[in-house]
Amino acid sequence: MTAPHRHALYTVAQVRALDRAAIDGLGIPGYELMRRAAAAAFAALRRHWPQVRRIAVHCGPGNNGGDGFLLALQAHEAGFEVRVLALADASGEGDAARARAACERGGVAVRRWREGEPLPEAELHVDALYGTGLSRPPGAPASALIEAINASGVPILALDVPSGLDADTGHCPGVAVRADLTVSFIGAKRGLHTGQAPACTGRVELATLGLPETLWQAAVPDAHLLQPATLPPRPRDAHKGRSGHVLVIGGDHGTAGAIRLCGEAALRAGAGLVSVATRAGHLPALNAARPELMAHAADGPQALEPLLARATVLAVGPGLGQGAWGHALWLTALDASLPLVLDADGLNLLAREPRRFQHDRPVVLTPHPGEAARLLGCDTATVGRDRFAAARSLADHFGAVVVLKGAGSLIAAPGGRLDVCPWGNPGMASGGMGDLLTGIIAALLAQGCSAWQAAGLGVGLHARAGDRAAREGERGLLAGDLLAPLRRLLNGLDA
Numbered sequence: 001m002t003a004p005h006r007h008a009l010y011t012v013a014q015v016r017a018l019d020r021a022a023i024d025g026l027g028i029p030g031y032e033l034m035r036r037a038a039a040a041a042f043a044a045l046r047r048h049w050p051q052v053r054r055i056a057v058h059c060g061p062g063n064n065g066g067d068g069f070l071l072a073l074q075a076h077e078a079g080f081e082v083r084v085l086a087l088a089d090a091s092g093e094g095d096a097a098r099a100r101a102a103c104e105r106g107g108v109a110v111r112r113w114r115e116g117e118p119l120p121e122a123e124l125h126v127d128a129l130y131g132t133g134l135s136r137p138p139g140a141p142a143s144a145l146i147e148a149i150n151a152s153g154v155p156i157l158a159l160d161v162p163s164g165l166d167a168d169t170g171h172c173p174g175v176a177v178r179a180d181l182t183v184s185f186i187g188a189k190r191g192l193h194t195g196q197a198p199a200c201t202g203r204v205e206l207a208t209l210g211l212p213e214t215l216w217q218a219a220v221p222d223a224h225l226l227q228p229a230t231l232p233p234r235p236r237d238a239h240k241g242r243s244g245h246v247l248v249i250g251g252d253h254g255t256a257g258a259i260r261l262c263g264e265a266a267l268r269a270g271a272g273l274v275s276v277a278t279r280a281g282h283l284p285a286l287n288a289a290r291p292e293l294m295a296h297a298a299d300g301p302q303a304l305e306p307l308l309a310r311a312t313v314l315a316v317g318p319g320l321g322q323g324a325w326g327h328a329l330w331l332t333a334l335d336a337s338l339p340l341v342l343d344a345d346g347l348n349l350l351a352r353e354p355r356r357f358q359h360d361r362p363v364v365l366t367p368h369p370g371e372a373a374r375l376l377g378c379d380t381a382t383v384g385r386d387r388f389a390a391a392r393s394l395a396d397h398f399g400a401v402v403v404l405k406g407a408g409s410l411i412a413a414p415g416g417r418l419d420v421c422p423w424g425n426p427g428m429a430s431g432g433m434g435d436l437l438t439g440i441i442a443a444l445l446a447q448g449c450s451a452w453q454a455a456g457l458g459v460g461l462h463a464r465a466g467d468r469a470a471r472e473g474e475r476g477l478l479a480g481d482l483l484a485p486l487r488r489l490l491n492g493l494d495a
């Protein structure tokens with residue numbers, strides 16, 4: 001598969017429109033698409049699990065089930081031992097009914113599955129229950145079947161979408177299949193890469209079913225997958241004044257670690273100079289731990305003024321607190337009209353005192369779902385039900401680039417532009433990871449990136465550094481472990 005649709009992501013409505021365009025515009029019958037989808041998925045099965053010869057295929061009531069019936073037939077014809085379980089009795093017309101009839105005619109027995117029945121012995125399960133047509137949480141008996149498949153202990157191949165996952169949002173309204181591989185058809189669904197999706201999809205492959213490039217050229221993607229990127233090498237005559245001066249503001253009593261990590265990440269991400277404005281009590285420890293950081297006591301806004309005069313970018317929020325001290329620094333920093341990264345309590349204060357940023361001021365907000373909910377005035381579950389809508393709404397509301405963190409972080413700009421980060425891992429769900437990201441994005445702003453570039457490049461470098469560091473194990477991964485791989489990635493020393 002080649003450009004232009006390689007990194008494009010589509011809503012379910014857009015993918016369904018692409019399906020229709022292939023059928024109506026290109027004159028390829030839906031049944032033929034189904035056959036190609038089944039063939040692509042079966043080829044992937046053989047490629048990933050060359051030893052497997054005995055499979056169970058679980059077919060739902062719609063066209064996703066139709067894909068399953070045709071995969072079962074193709075596997076049977078290739079000499080596999082195939083068991084097919086259907087959620088419904090044969091009925092009606094249409095491509096799925098035709099696929100089921102072809103499957104049975106071809107000699108594959110299709111059995112209606114009823115709750116409580118054991119699953120057939122198989123070396124692999126194929127999930128063809130629901131695809132893009134999921135319209136509600138899977139109820140009985142599908143929910144029990146999904147749980148049995150998940151508990152089987154053998155590999156699971158999902159056709160198009162792991163059943164139970166909303167391919168539009170990455171949210172699971174109920175139980176969902178946890179696949180090892182998802183082979184998705186025609187268009188890459190945006191919801192396969194964020195939120196709960198990474199827990200369900202396993203590896204994701206896209207099969208474009210031999211359709212011509214012109215099909216995608218007519219569709220404007222809803223979003224894009226982030227691509228690996230670095231900064232160009234520094235010019236040979238560089239001096240530190242050319243790489244910007246980040247001022248990190250935060251670290252109330254008891255939270256010195258947050259500013260240290262943020263400041264150190266800004267240094268490792270290439271900022272020319274990094275200052276820290278914090279509580280006086282933190283200075284000795286900061287100076288001892290990282291003398292390259294210029295640590296200053298900031299008892300209040302007056303102490304901040306001379307630092308603001310020298311800084312080119314602000315990183316506000318790590319360990320800031322929401323008390324009088326933090327609030328006073330926050331107000332002064334926001335009024336300084338310098339490029340800004342706002343995180344943690346910087347965001348919680350913004351939720352208390354909302355303001356819209358000037359459109360020409362580069363501002364990046366980096367909320368996790370809890371902070372995003374506070375900013376939107378809703379609960380965290382609402383954010384999780386549609387991360388795309390939450391990120392876009394925040395970007396439009398505040399006039400800033402927004403990074404909605406969590407598995408499959410989203411980067412949204414005012415106006416709707418959106419990228420999805422495909423890297424990162426659960427080892428990164430540990431204290432301090434967000435502080436690191438704030439420092440990285442601030443350093444990239446300081447080196448001349450726009451807010452959009454800094455957010456996307458920063459999220460990508462942070463997540464890829466997390467993946468490098470997690471090679472030593474996800475559990476026990478520390479934020480500080482990302483600094484060495486971050487430096488290598490930033491300099492293009494690791495592909």
Ligand SMILES: NC(=O)C1=CN([C@@H]2O[C@H](COP(=O)(O)OP(=O)(O)OC[C@H]3O[C@@H](n4cnc5c(N)ncnc54)[C@H](OP(=O)(O)O)[C@@H]3O)[C@@H](O)[C@H]2O)[C@@H](O)CC1
Nearest residue numbers: 019030034062063064130131132133134135136137138160
């Ligand atoms: N020709 C094409 O365009 C191509 C399509 N392709 C394939 O088709 C798939 C889309 O097919 P689809 O539209 O039939 O939807 P699908 O996902 O099978 O589900 C719909 C059925 O499930 C039911 N249902 C939904 N949720 C439910 C729940 N929670 N619990 C219980 N029932 C539930 C729903 O019932 P209803 O909501 O109508 O009551 C309906 O009966 C797509 O993902 C791809 O795999 C490929 O072959 C390539 C070419």
Ligand SMILES: Nc1ncnc2c1ncn2[C@@H]1O[C@H](COP(=O)(O)OP(=O)(O)O)[C@@H](O)[C@H]1O
Nearest residue numbers: 405406407424425426428429431432433434435
């Ligand atoms: N399961 C996960 N998969 C990918 N990235 C994750 C996962 N969990 C956390 N992260 C990333 O780790 C960082 C955590 O940031 P945050 O929630 O602010 O933590 P903290 O406040 O402890 O610094 C975010 O960049 C987030 O995207």
Ligand SMILES: [K+]
Nearest residue numbers: 127130161163
């Ligand atoms: K499926």
